Amino acid sequence: MSNYQNPQQYERNTPQMFTMVDPYVYQTLLTIVQKTIVVQTSEGSIRGALVDVKPDHIVVDVSGSPFFIRTQCIVWVKPE
Numbered sequence: 001m002s003n004y005q006n007p008q009q010y011e012r013n014t015p016q017m018f019t020m021v022d023p024y025v026y027q028t029l030l031t032i033v034q035k036t037i038v039v040q041t042s043e044g045s046i047r048g049a050l051v052d053v054k055p056d057h058i059v060v061d062v063s064g065s066p067f068f069i070r071t072q073c074i075v076w077v078k079p080e
Helices: 007-013 023-030
Strands: 036-041 044-053 057-062 065-070 074-079
Touching: 023 044, 036 057, 044 065
Parallel strands: none
Antiparallel strands: 036 044, 036 074, 044 057, 057 065
């Protein structure tokens, strides 16, 4: 019998996707869209214009190149 014929086995093997959302960070970042910011991540810092904010990531424009940064990787954000 294959896994597809047994619904319980199929549900157990199906990957579940989830993301952690920090609603306070999300709401605060929405107030500074289009401002120049410095973002410290676990990999280093990025300076540019905050273009877009989503619950799981932000988009920072650095000299015409978009950088997509996962919210979970953000250590701090400083508006300039």
